[in-house]
Amino acid sequence: MNQIDLNGHVAVVTGGAQGIGQAIVERFAASGAIVEIWDVDGELAAETARNIGATVHARAVDVTDAEGVAAAAKAAEAAHGPIDILVTSAGVAGPNHKTWDYPLDAWTRVMRINVDGTFHCLRAVVPSMIAQGYGRIVTVASIAGKEGNPNASAYSASKAAVIALTKSLGKELAQYDIAVNTITPAAARTRIFEQITQEHIDFMLAKIPRGRFLETREVASMVAWLCSAENSFTTGAVFDLSGGRATY
Numbered sequence: 001m002n003q004i005d006l007n008g009h010v011a012v013v014t015g016g017a018q019g020i021g022q023a024i025v026e027r028f029a030a031s032g033a034i035v036e037i038w039d040v041d042g043e044l045a046a047e048t049a050r051n052i053g054a055t056v057h058a059r060a061v062d063v064t065d066a067e068g069v070a071a072a073a074k075a076a077e078a079a080h081g082p083i084d085i086l087v088t089s090a091g092v093a094g095p096n097h098k099t100w101d102y103p104l105d106a107w108t109r110v111m112r113i114n115v116d117g118t119f120h121c122l123r124a125v126v127p128s129m130i131a132q133g134y135g136r137i138v139t140v141a142s143i144a145g146k147e148g149n150p151n152a153s154a155y156s157a158s159k160a161a162v163i164a165l166t167k168s169l170g171k172e173l174a175q176y177d178i179a180v181n182t183i184t185p186a187a188a189r190t191r192i193f194e195q196i197t198q199e200h201i202d203f204m205l206a207k208i209p210r211g212r213f214l215e216t217r218e219v220a221s222m223v224a225w226l227c228s229a230e231n232s233f234t235t236g237a238v239f240d241l242s243g244g245r246a247t248y
């Protein structure tokens with residue numbers, strides 16, 4: 001494993017109780033950062049934090065609650081100092097339906113968590129990054145946001161929104177030493193698979209030229225570099241983790 005230096009940095013990883021977020025928390029902790037997990041599953045977040053080590057802390061946060069997110073940012077800063085790294089991994093897949101059959105409540109839930117939730121975290125953390133003149137942000141989109149997966153219109157549309165949100169913010173913050181980038185992973189076997197059909201899982205695997213699922217540690221590796229001081233130029237960009245699927 002390459003060494004990434006995150007000593008002295010304070011990171012927040014939403015959705016860090018499990019899956020991709022957890023792998024990022026582990027990599028950040030191994031790189032010297034103090035890390036807060038913000039996850040709606042507070043118990044699992046606490047267990048994950050305990051298992052990783054003393055520099056990892058857990059907070060029960062529902063990213064759809066803008067006031068709760070703002071309060072969490074204040075509390076985290078009071079406990080550890082200014083947040084200078086943010087990764088927004090909290091997200092849901094939603095069920096698989098044709099667009100015209102997509103249940104209205106499921107559509108709204110996917111948008112609330114994936115899009116509004118990301119926005120709430122960004123707005124809570126960016127002002128203190130501007131005050132510090134430093135920050136590293138990675139949002140978690142998906143290859144679905146570039147390509148539009150059939151039977152996953154809500155998810156695909158939500159991740160396209162995350163990509164555009166990231167590009168807008170990257171430009172707004174480009175005059176500071178603040179980098180804002182997004183990643184577009186292909187499928188990684190996590191508990192998010194429980195939300196989708198086997199047919200859809202098979203479709204996603206068949207689309208990956210490498211012929212296997214992405215490993216969460218492979219995501220963490222890219223994110224750790226994107227969140228390091230060495231990533232001092234690239235911003236507002238989309239980083240591929242699709243095993244050869246993406247052609248742009």
Ligand SMILES: NC(=O)c1ccc[n+]([C@@H]2O[C@H](COP(=O)([O-])OP(=O)(O)OC[C@H]3O[C@@H](n4cnc5c(N)ncnc54)[C@H](O)[C@@H]3O)[C@@H](O)[C@H]2O)c1
Binds near residue numbers: 017141143184189
């Ligand atoms: N696994 C994949 O195949 C894959 C592929 C591309 C993108 N992604 C994206 O990566 C991110 C992480 O996915 P994962 O596979 O680790 O999923 P996961 O289900 O393993 O973990 C998601 C975490 O987000 C938390 N969460 C859900 N709603 C929340 C809310 N309202 N507030 C706070 N936390 C909330 C969950 O409790 C869970 O711990 C998601 O944004 C997902 O869309 C996943």
